[in-house]
Amino acid sequence: TCGICVEKCPFDAIEIINLPQELQDDPVHRYGENAFSMYGLPVPQEGQVTGILGPNGIGKTTAVRMLAGELEPNLGNYADPPGWEAVLDAYRGTELQDYIADVRDGDVTVARKPQYVDQIPNQFDGNTRELLEHTDERGELDYLVDRLSIRPVMDQAIDDLSGGELQRVALAAALARDADFYFLDEITPYLDIGQRVTAARLVRELAEEDDKSMLVVEHDLAILDLLCDTLHMAYGEPGAYGVITDPKSVRNGINEYLKGYLENENMRIRPDRIEFEEHAPRTESQGDTLVTYPDLRKSYGDGEFALDVSGGEIRENEVLGIVGPNGIGKSTFAKLLTGDLEPTEGDADLDLDISYKPQYVTIDQPMRVDAFLSSITDQFGSSYWNTEIAQPLQLDRIMEQNLSDLSGGERQRVAIAACLSDTADLYLLDEPSAHLDVEQRVQATRAIRRYAEQQDATVLVIDHDIYMIDLLADRLMVFDGEPAVAGRAGTPQSMRGGMNDFLSNLEITFRRDERTSRPRINKPDSQLDREQKREGEYYYAP
Numbered sequence: 001t002c003g004i005c006v007e008k009c010p011f012d013a014i015e016i017i018n019l020p021q022e023l024q025d026d027p028v029h030r031y032g033e034n035a036f037s038m039y040g041l042p043v044p045q046e047g048q049v050t051g052i053l054g055p056n057g058i059g060k061t062t063a064v065r066m067l068a069g070e071l072e073p074n075l076g077n078y079a080d081p082p083g084w085e086a087v088l089d090a091y092r093g094t095e096l097q098d099y100i101a102d103v104r105d106g107d108v109t110v111a112r113k114p115q116y117v118d119q120i121p122n123q124f125d126g127n128t129r130e131l132l133e134h135t136d137e138r139g140e141l142d143y144l145v146d147r148l149s150i151r152p153v154m155d156q157a158i159d160d161l162s163g164g165e166l167q168r169v170a171l172a173a174a175l176a177r178d179a180d181f182y183f184l185d186e187i188t189p190y191l192d193i194g195q196r197v198t199a200a201r202l203v204r205e206l207a208e209e210d211d212k213s214m215l216v217v218e219h220d221l222a223i224l225d226l227l228c229d230t231l232h233m234a235y236g237e238p239g240a241y242g243v244i245t246d247p248k249s250v251r252n253g254i255n256e257y258l259k260g261y262l263e264n265e266n267m268r269i270r271p272d273r274i275e276f277e278e279h280a281p282r283t284e285s286q287g288d289t290l291v292t293y294p295d296l297r298k299s300y301g302d303g304e305f306a307l308d309v310s311g312g313e314i315r316e317n318e319v320l321g322i323v324g325p326n327g328i329g330k331s332t333f334a335k336l337l338t339g340d341l342e343p344t345e346g347d348a349d350l351d352l353d354i355s356y357k358p359q360y361v362t363i364d365q366p367m368r369v370d371a372f373l374s375s376i377t378d379q380f381g382s383s384y385w386n387t388e389i390a391q392p393l394q395l396d397r398i399m400e401q402n403l404s405d406l407s408g409g410e411r412q413r414v415a416i417a418a419c420l421s422d423t424a425d426l427y428l429l430d431e432p433s434a435h436l437d438v439e440q441r442v443q444a445t446r447a448i449r450r451y452a453e454q455q456d457a458t459v460l461v462i463d464h465d466i467y468m469i470d471l472l473a474d475r476l477m478v479f480d481g482e483p484a485v486a487g488r489a490g491t492p493q494s495m496r497g498g499m500n501d502f503l504s505n506l507e508i509t510f511r512r513d514e515r516t517s518r519p520r521i522n523k524p525d526s527q528l529d530r531e532q533k534r535e536g537e538y539y540y541a542p
């Protein structure tokens with residue numbers, strides 16, 4: 001080993017030729033002997049949105065606490081912390097010098113949006129209006145409330161808000177403040193694509209129009225790309241050390257991330273690259289029909305919400321992506337297929353064995369992860385299962401934990417594993433990207449795709465992460481209508497037709513990065529945006 005890692009080398013996929021420069025220097029902070037060490041700090045800049053891209057657990061919160069002045073960096077000397085003067089000396093002549101001087105003088109005010117919005121109801125009793133009224137330091141609250149469509153829930157108890165509503169309220173609360181430095185730990189969880197784009201634009205406005213410093217951690221790559229001016233990559237070994245690199249351009253940062261190799265750092269973070277296709281996959285020649293379902297209607301109560309489904313077919317051995325705004329009936333459709341819900345009109349009795357991972361995962365029996373998974377499949381522990389399921393979903397580290405002690409991301413990975421491990425005709429995954437960091441999404445996507453190919457399985461995936469849908473799906477089913485009022489489920493169609501339907505509803509077009517072909521959201525009303533809308537090509541090259 002190189003003497004840094006506590007346990008095994010995290011880079012065993014490659015041969016270490018050179019220790020990265022960052023790790024040859026002293027850390028910014030070390031929590032104690034053999035405790036977590038942090039190398040490098042992000043650089044907030046006035047008028048800019050700075051992003052951090054990397055997995056959870058490698059010190060992003062630690063770095064932010066230092067930038068907020070809550071944690072005094074000890075430069076590795078945990079026994080005898082040298083104090084702010086020494087920290088300032090260490091950063092003299094760097095871009096952080098002025099910022100650190102301000103932190104030392106107590107001159108930096110910070111507004112923060114926490115990562116886990118689900119915990120807000122435990123900390124606050126009252127309704128949305130009461131939560132927000134203390135935050136209106138810039139006189140912009142009304143504007144934010146409208147842009148984020150929070151108005152309808154202003155008088156609702158925080159306890160009763162959905163995840164997506166909580167996320168938007170938390171964003172409004174942070175952005176309404178008058179601070180020097182804003183730290184937003186993920187802006188997309190629970191939001192649909194339209195809401196994600198709006199959130200990203202509001203963050204940009206605050207940087208551009210009010211000259212604020214914004215720092216954002218985000219795992220949805222399409223949104224991160226839209227959001228940031230510069231990007232720090234974060235890598236390391238959870239619990240042992242974390243490195244935050246010097247800033248890169250957003251384009252280079254994301255391209256290097258997808259390639260799995262950080263150029264300046266000479267650091268491989270993944271053995272292989274992630275590739276996007278410029279052209280939509282062909283579907284004509286594919287698969288027999290697994291099942292045909294008829295037109296269906298489902299309405300709740302006195303018709304508060306109604307979903308109309310246009311009948312269609314699901315093909316054997318395809319991955320069918322399902323997209324559409326929140327509250328439009330996607331989960332309702334899933335439950336009609338599984339038989340958990342009876343349609344109001346039509347016959348949804350499909351006579352299929354369906355393995356279903358619901359949107360809100362509630363596996364919290366008093367049972368260990370390994371016991372739970374081995375109760376689902378007798379493949380548990382086989383080399384095939386280990387390579388295809390346990391490894392990509394990073395289950396090794398949590399096998400001996402109790403289901404009830406798992407974090408959101410851990411629970412999600414166990415639930416995906418459980419869903420895929422079952423024997424079924426159809427695998428249905430509702431929002432597998434939720435709570436996963438960027439690298440876990442990449443690995444989960446790969447696991448689901450490989451599973452479909454190797455097991456000749458048919459998979460339906462509902463998700464809002466456009467990169468995940470692109471990498472997974474062969475065809476697409478698009479939902480539209482008016483959220484919480486009426487939804488329509490379209491017939492499954494080709495990726496190209498589906499993306500065009502979906503994105504034209506949202507009025508968003510994508511271009512392709514020249515080097516990697518990855519999709520990038522166009523600026524509204526840019527030349528490409530107007531051209532593509534005129535030609536009706538919102539996503540794929542014709």
Ligand code: ADP
Pocket residue numbers: 031035036055056057058059060061062063238239240
């Ligand atoms: P992230 O925000 O990237 O998820 P954190 O900065 O919260 O990561 O944590 C990074 C590592 O530092 C974790 O392994 C955590 O256990 C460790 N850590 C955080 N706070 C302390 C502390 N006060 N003492 C010792 N270790 C800590």
Ligand code: ADP
Pocket residue numbers: 300301304305324325326327328329330331332333483484485
């Ligand atoms: P999506 O999965 O697209 O976000 P859902 O299918 O979960 O949408 O919900 C669609 C609409 O139906 C929402 O307005 C939701 O509040 C409502 N709804 C869902 N389940 C019920 C139910 N059991 N009773 C009444 N309304 C419901």
